[in-house]
Amino acid sequence: MTSGDFYDALETRAPAAREAALMAALAEQVANAKARSGWYAKLFKDVDPRAITSRAALARLPVTRKHDLIALMKENPPMGGLEAMPLGEASLIFTSPGPIFEYTTDRPDFYDAARALYAAGIRKGDIVHNSFSYHLTPGAWVMHSAARALGCAVIPGGVGNTEQQVQVMAQIKPVAYAGTPDFLKIMIETADKLGLSIASVKKALVGGGPLFPQLRAFYKERGIQCLQSFATAELGNIAHESPALEGLIVAESKIVEVLVPGTRDPVAEAGQVGELVVTTLNPDFPLVRFSTGDLTAVLPGPSPCGRTNMRIKGWMGRADQTTKVRGMFVHPEQIAEVVKRHPELKRARLVVDAEEGLDAPTFRCEAAASSPALADAVAKTFQAVCKVRAAVIFVEPGKLPNDGKLIEDVRKVA
């Protein structure tokens, strides 16, 4: 690999140098968030930003969860105080399901996605056909702003109008595609049917849904290298693949944590599945410990491609496991709280089943040594914390699945 294989020198920094730079930037971003965002001014009222210079210090800060933004923005329009400026000073304003609202500014490559395009082989002067939607949501704009920052021309294809999109590609001959994983295949098949060729496309960066191995193989057969970006409406590109195809490499402007779902606590060790929580260093839309609501896990070790940043496994499910048991809401943070009160317990999981139409929750705990007295104490704690009773069952440490679930709902819908 030559230096031309990397978007910038940040990607190949020594991990310790990156960590030092990120932690210095973190303190600044916490200060910036507190100063400019009404939400963080309140949330960080008692936080001294100068002290937030380590992952341990970061781990003590409260988490802002995506699903909470719906109520927050409804109560306090337009954006629940999360906006760092009057929205008239933004450049684009979006909405995504919830509704939740987001914005961008003129800051080039606002979403730090140019490095994802670059890793996918896309270069200055390339023409990129962008089949995400430009309407209302940030979808297309993540790739659009990245392609423009990289110096690419963009065909704003949007969604739908498949035949028209194929016709413009056949005429303009873009070398790159950005969009959902499956739509490029649909366009290739449509082109075949119309007797047109879109074989100019050699590189693709996809997102917004899973890229299944057989789909990646289909593209490879057609001479297209197809890589993935994991992006959200608020944060843009969080992590992306490289030609090494070993996990997703975190973007240089993001600090990624994986938490025990529903808590503010990082998982005990790399590899454990948990809630994806991101701090972005973009000063124009500061989000500190922002939970996207997704599950992921850290992939230990460095990428063989030469990029030295942390890698994650990509999307592993939804993090929000809140459910109703005998009429009471039970949240994953309550399960984590029960575990925290009993040092004998390693991990635990509430399994909610039903017997003869009645909810039958069991609290399964990993414990090195169990006893009837411990079971009794845990049951009492569970009832106190969750306002509902559950049977306590001990399992050997390591026996609960590593899937990030604190609550597993196995009730069948009648």
Place this chain on the structure above:
Amino acid sequence: MTSGDFYDALETRAPAAREAALMAALAEQVANAKARSGWYAKLFKDVDPRAITSRAALARLPVTRKHDLIALMKENPPMGGLEAMPLGEASLIFTSPGPIFEYTTDRPDFYDAARALYAAGIRKGDIVHNSFSYHLTPGAWVMHSAARALGCAVIPGGVGNTEQQVQVMAQIKPVAYAGTPDFLKIMIETADKLGLSIASVKKALVGGGPLFPQLRAFYKERGIQCLQSFATAELGNIAHESPALEGLIVAESKIVEVLVPGTRDPVAEAGQVGELVVTTLNPDFPLVRFSTGDLTAVLPGPSPCGRTNMRIKGWMGRADQTTKVRGMFVHPEQIAEVVKRHPELKRARLVVDAEEGLDAPTFRCEAAASSPALADAVAKTFQAVCKVRAAVIFVEPGKLPNDGKLIEDVRKVA
């Protein structure tokens, strides 16, 4: 009116100063077109750009007609030589019906539409809800690039999703709307139905279709000032209304001519309806004497708003009147040619009717004095030029309608 009422000082220049500046820029643009565009290199092979410093000199240059681009671009992809750069150096690439292809570059306010927004009362820091389509066509991008150049934030509403567009407006409270004339009314009625308010909207700039007086009145009643821009995919904003509501004022980067349809000749006097032909001074996509295929007329005199540029009446129909008579295509330029060959004729018009299922064309000419000999001569010329016979009828000068039509097809479709 104060100076704050104008986008820039160009708008209130003394007409002679503007004309001098435009003519100097014209020579430069002709040179630029010849140097950078393969199409104009060929078309202007024998043209000395330094000589094109007057409207009379401009009037001798050939016209490039929009409908000819379809074949041109098909034969010589990607853009028939009209592109002034490799398309990978563009910023956006579009298609519009035909198909015809267009592009933009990074040049701020590429389409000179910021002054149209400004005339509609829209200012830096305003939030603009943009309901044109961002997908494939330049529609939304004309207003988008203008709003961004002006320093406005944009909600990229796009087309469709009416309820979702209304919901984001109710939350974000944009002060301005850009889109088709009727869609804002549809959104207002949808908001009423949903119990939401989008009364934050006070200013609108519309295009892409006619703004009927009763629709303008509806908006006025709702406290919304609604003005029009006349824009095309290739040129962007050609002319726009001001609060004076007297015609559309030509954009400062455009040189507008009104031609006898199908010819390269300007109409004899201001006010006559003819083919809209535009030379843009944007160096990145040079178009010289580009016919949009529309009819318009110059509105004599200056606008009461203080803007001193030429005014036009807006869209008055399609310029392309080519039709088939007894199996032969007849083009408006052929009608103009017949008139040119007989100095006794002022204007003429071919009226194509049918009698008992057979085409019955009459060539109606304005002539100060008529004679059977002249009628005979004109009929012979007509047949020589048009390859088809027509009855010649004389009318008094000024009796033919001023609607830009050289061919009027009054045959009923069975």
